[in-house]
Amino acid sequence: MKSKSNRNRTARIHRDKAIDEHDTDSPIAEEMPARIPAGTYEAGCCKVEIAKSFKGRRSLFIRFRIHGGDYSGTELPLICPYPNGKIRFRHKLYQQWCIAMGRPPTKGERISGKAFLGKLYRIRVRDTVKNSFGTPLPEYLRYSVVDSIEKTLVGGKCHA
Structure with missing residues (x-):
């Protein structure tokens, strides 16, 4: 059985070896997200996906593409925490779905991210x-x- 000091030394060697084996000049993994002036814009929903966000929690990423103006074509996310259980009226996803649909869901109706597309x-x-x-x-x-x-916006369509 290894002593505690030997285990720590072995762990330190493996950690240092892992650092040495990888080039520290790594390429950038992704582009910097877009930044536009705060305000209101017309935008079409072009993509909906569930992904992990802060601390491994699931979130629904609803991506919008700006239409018209200086920032036309810019994509920005609306991030809604995705609950593990039932979606309740105080959840951001519930509220945004109601605004998008123009009504609350009927009893038994399922809230789907596809409704935004x-x-x-x-x-x-x-x-x-x-x-x-x-x-x-x-x-x-x-x-x-x-x-x-x-x-x-009534009658509007997203040309994603």
Whole structure:
């Protein structure tokens, strides 16, 4: 049986070896998210996906593409925490679904992210000013997200 000091030494050697084996000049994994001025925009929903976000929790990422103006074509996410159980009226996903559909769900109706696709909305955009730990972000690391859907624009279609 190894002593505690030998286990620590072995772990340290493996950790240092792992660092040495990998080049520390790594390529950037992804582009910096878009940043546009805060305000309201017309945008079409072009993609909906469930992914892990902060601390491994599942979130529904509803991606919008801005239509018209200087920022036409810019894609921004609306991030809604995805509950493990039933979706309740106080959840962000429930509220955004109701605004997008123009009504609350009927009893027994399932809330689907697909309901957002193919429509044109008026959305409110804001900057993310804190990271996931609540620490303020410097100006050069801030990015834009969709804060909320204000309304569904009647007759509009998304040309994604």
